Amino acid sequence: MFASPNRVHTTDLLPSFSYPILGYPTIGYTIQTGMPKSIYSKEYKSIIERLKIARLNAGLKQEDVASKLKKPQSYISKTERGERRIDVAELKKLSEIYKKPVSYFI
Numbered sequence: 586m587f588a589s590p591n592r593v594h595t596t597d598l599l600p601s602f603s604y605p606i607l608g609y610p611t612i613g614y615t616i617q618t619g620m621p622k623s624i625y626s627k628e629y630k631s632i633i634e635r636l637k638i639a640r641l642n643a644g645l646k647q648e649d650v651a652s653k654l655k656k657p658q659s660y661i662s663k664t665e666r667g668e669r670r671i672d673v674a675e676l677k678k679l680s681e682i683y684k685k686p687v688s689y690f691i
Contacts, residue, residue, distance in 0.1 A: 630667065632676075635690045637665045639683040653682050 640650055640661075647661040654660070663669040671679070680687045 629670075632690050633665060633667055636671075636679060636683075639679075639685050639689070640665075643683045645682070650679070650682055654678060 640647070647665070648658045651658045651661045660669070664671055676690060677687055680690065
């Protein structure tokens with residue numbers, strides 16, 4: 586058999602060790618602290634913010650909107666937090682529920 590030029594050796598998989606100022610050994614892994622950066626643009630964030638404001642102005646809870654859409658409450662929560670993107674058809678349904686034109690959100 587031919588050897589692959591990009592072959593990974595088992596020694597390449599071992600973590601590297603370093604010794605920080607306090608003298609504790611650390612392994613070469615990164616631990617993420619805080620929230621991950623959003624993949625969404627500022628424009629999309631403003632759409633999400635307008636959705637939330639429209640819901641509150643309509644006097645609706647997330648549960649109320651979810652019920653009208655026949656979705657779980659977590660669907661609305663994730664949408665408003667930016668964890669879930671909405672498409673144009675969903676935006677149209679939400680605009681009808683909130684009694685706002687689609688152009689209000691865009």
